[in-house]
Amino acid sequence: MSGSSHIYRASTTAPVNIAVIKYWGKRDTSLNLPTNSSLSVTLSQKSLRTHTTASCSTSFSGPDSLILNGEAEDIQSSKRTQACLKHLRSLREQLEVKDGSLPKLSEMTLRIVSSNNFPTAAGLASSAAGFAALVRAIADLYDLPQTPEELSLIARQGSGSACRSLMGGYVAWRAGTKADGSDSIAEEVAPVSHWPEMRALILVVSAEKKGVPSTAGMQTTVETSTLAPARFQEIVPKRMAEIEQAIHEKDFETFARITMQDSNSFHAICLDSWPPIHYLNDVSRAAMSAVETANRKAGKLICAYTFDAGPNAVIYYLEEHTHQVAGVFRSLLERTPGWEGEFAQDIRPNESGSLDAKALMTLKSGISRVICTGVGGGPERIEKHLVDENGKAVSVEE
Amino acid sequence: MSGSSHIYRASTTAPVNIAVIKYWGKRDTSLNLPTNSSLSVTLSQKSLRTHTTASCSTSFSGPDSLILNGEAEDIQSSKRTQACLKHLRSLREQLEVKDGSLPKLSEMTLRIVSSNNFPTAAGLASSAAGFAALVRAIADLYDLPQTPEELSLIARQGSGSACRSLMGGYVAWRAGTKADGSDSIAEEVAPVSHWPEMRALILVVSAEKKGVPSTAGMQTTVETSTLAPARFQEIVPKRMAEIEQAIHEKDFETFARITMQDSNSFHAICLDSWPPIHYLNDVSRAAMSAVETANRKAGKLICAYTFDAGPNAVIYYLEEHTHQVAGVFRSLLERTPGWEGEFAQDIRPNESGSLDAKALMTLKSGISRVICTGVGGGPERIEKHLVDENGKAVSVEE
Structure with a gap:
């Protein structure tokens, strides 16, 4: 050099x-x-x-x-x-x-x-x-x-x-x-800045055999699912319009319902693919059940689950409902690592969450870590470089 | 009296x-x-x-x-x-x-x-x-x-x-x-008599909390699933015609594929309902995986799973494939009760089935009994009465 x-x-x-x-x-x-x-x-x-x-x-x-x-x-x-x-x-x-x-x-x-x-x-x-x-x-x-x-x-x-x-x-x-x-x-x-109160709690499900990779999986769905065309052509366009309006109006209940419905719709067309694709497991379903319980208890939708191409749950909620949502999960998963960082500071265990014993056991044994986070900004230019002045890669403590 | x-x-x-x-x-x-x-x-x-x-x-x-x-x-x-x-x-x-x-x-x-x-x-x-x-x-x-x-x-x-x-x-x-x-x-x-070789192996999943009753569940689907109309109006009519032809032609591969696809389609619209309905659990999915493995091993479809409004698997196969299908399950589930009766006589354990360790464990611990059966006839009039000549209910050893 x-x-x-x-x-x-x-x-x-x-x-x-x-x-x-x-x-x-x-x-x-x-x-x-x-x-x-x-x-x-x-x-x-x-x-x-x-x-x-x-x-x-x-x-x-x-x-x-x-x-x-x-x-x-x-x-x-x-x-x-x-x-x-x-x-x-x-x-x-x-x-x-x-x-x-x-x-x-x-x-x-x-x-x-x-x-x-x-x-x-x-x-x-x-x-x-x-x-x-x-x-x-x-x-x-x-x-x-x-x-x-x-x-x-x-x-x-x-x-x-x-x-x-x-x-x-x-x-x-x-x-x-x-x-x-x-x-x-x-x-x-x-x-x-429009809606900074949005929080996300990620429940990381203990690693097991990796599912179908998403690139391959989504093409299997496009080629074989007989339910998918309705989703592509009619259902999603309608939901896009609805959820954008909900975001503009900061209408969390509509945002939550559509978020959950669309996650379920996505996993439905995966199951309808040939061969079928499964990303949700019993731990995912226990997380869904915990979210449903928190919503039932609140008498309205205060949290929403969503699942990508894997069993991990991401749970959206608003800062004002931290205790009723994240607090309940912190109580259920007190020994699970990850209750740290800026977004976790206000999350104290809330023992008032009720969940049936089986779902509770499934969650406790199936979640390996949590990540407490929230809505944030786009890419940021920084001056901390991972290449030094001689062109060498430097390793930094992230 | x-x-x-x-x-x-x-x-x-x-x-x-x-x-x-x-x-x-x-x-x-x-x-x-x-x-x-x-x-x-x-x-x-x-x-x-x-x-x-x-x-x-x-x-x-x-x-x-x-x-x-x-x-x-x-x-x-x-x-x-x-x-x-x-x-x-x-x-x-x-x-x-x-x-x-x-x-x-x-x-x-x-x-x-x-x-x-x-x-x-x-x-x-x-x-x-x-x-x-x-x-x-x-x-x-x-x-x-x-x-x-x-x-x-x-x-x-x-x-x-x-x-x-x-x-x-x-x-x-x-x-x-x-x-x-x-x-x-x-x-x-x-x-x-047209196709008497059809066999069915039922894997009864250990009882857990009963799911949504089917009468209520199906109306939730009709009222809320956005994917269901395509199933009702287009997908099922096409499949009905195809599977009837497969039955007339005794084409097991087509019968099997449509059977599995339709089970998946049904559970997909359940998941797409609001609130979502789950009948399949990790045990059900392990059974699906075992069926997929047997088919992959055979290089063609020799068995088909189907699931009703619950986690129990029913596996259809033809008599000629008893060893490759039921035999593998008998080997996997040797200690599970139910390997008895006329249809079980020819089922001997077949240890050549390969299933990943996790699915195997899930199946072994999750299936409480098996039922070996096959296609059969309609109602039969019999002379054994459950009401005696004085009009009293009699209890008979069934």
Whole structure:
């Protein structure tokens, strides 16, 4: 390495998002174009985030590289990563063509170093935060003028749901109708500041055999589920309109009902696939039962479960109901690790939750950790770099 | 009681049936008119049956009565039972009006005694066999000329699926379209003799909290599931045609695929209901996994699971595959009671079945008994009466 060549660097953190209207099915598998629009809540980066540094230099040689959590990833054979890099480089090249004084970053080898602040073992889909951070960091490195919406189009090609992690708050991914995907982008429905009281409690289910990977699973559903077309064509469009209005009006009950119904609808079309796909297990169902009990007790919907392509439960609730929701789970799962961090401070055990003995046992033995979090903002540019001034990956305590 | 008054008696046995195209949803709740047609396999009465004696006499007084498994049932407040009795009586009355020499049985009090040869605790829907036996026994007592198809219309009003237990073999229940239900009847698609090799292995899951009762559950689905209309209107009619053809052609692979898909479709719309309805649990899913493993091993579909409104698995297979299907389960569940009776004679443990350790443990600990059976005939008139010559209920060793 040459110490004399300048190392260009940009670092960002990007959040995880958890959908309340689920993305499940592609109408175009190479462009990651979805069969239906989706909507998610961006989760606070205080709890979960990917930190990524993108760097380039004339002193770097060989192919672009990515080190993720300390391990070199094979990005050469990843079509999805290559599509993102190619797209970002061509945008940089356009700037360089227009302004000859700009350094030719588009011609330099990229070194990308990335790190998650949560264990991969937690079973949380990290690809959304990962691709959002990758795209955001390179866009910053390249000084691209594109808006988050425009960048979402690129992140989408890396991982569909990544497009929703480029913004904070409440984010919709519009399915779009064009064959080239140019209208399949994410947009902010409401910023964090509109409804900052949204909280999320994640119940991480003890690891067992990994289920069907989502990329394969969703195409099985598209090709075989006879119930799925109704979901894609009629049910989700109606729910999108309803939940957006609920978010605008801060109507938690409607938000909660639609969130739960859409999670169930998604898992229903998984079960209806051939061969059938199961992500929910008895622990997931015990979590659903605990949520139903808390709602029944409150006489209204004060919390909502949602499940992605795995058994982990994400439970949304408003700060004002912390004691009635998170407090009950803290009491049920007092010895489970994870009751920590900023969002956990106000959660004290609430022993008034009633749950039948069997569901209680199933939960206690089946949940390995909890994560206390809430709605949060989009990617943030930071000056803490994971590549040092000599172009070496540095390991930092996350 | 008067020893001099004649006691008129007729006794019948009636079978259980297990649907391969599921009935779930009523278009008319008082007439038990379904949202879709369904199709079932009648199971052998050697394994499971209801035995019912209908009796009447001028010496009987007071209201009609029913003793089920030794306990008096409150049939006065059962609208469904009353609808059946009223309909049967009016048919008898028509005969008596036409032929004045006939004894006026329609004016006499009915005493009905009924007994199942399987424990209610097994969680097997006994209402189908129960209402089929009730209707058949009274029709015999009254010497009614109606065909089983015509009687199915009456049994349907007792319990929807009961209409399919009035015939043996492979039985369709046509949903019909008329408001009065006069075209909503059962008919034989093929007799036992057409495809007598069909076997059924029932895995009874250890009792836990009873799920949502089917009558309430199916209306929740009709009223709330947004995926259900596609099932009712398009998916089931297509499957009915396909599986009837498969039965006519004795095409087990198609029969098996549709059976499994329709079970999954039914449970999918249950999950899509609001609040969601769960009948499958981790034990059910382990049974599905064992079936999938046996099919994968065979390189074709040699067995099919189906689940009613509960976690019990019913596994259909052909006699020729006894060793590859039932043998594997016998090996897995060697200590589970129930490997007995005529259909179990050829089932020897087959240790070549491979199942992942977790699914195996779940099955072993979750299945409380097995029932080995197969396709069988319709109701049979028998001379063993559960009411003696003095009009008293007798208890018999079933």
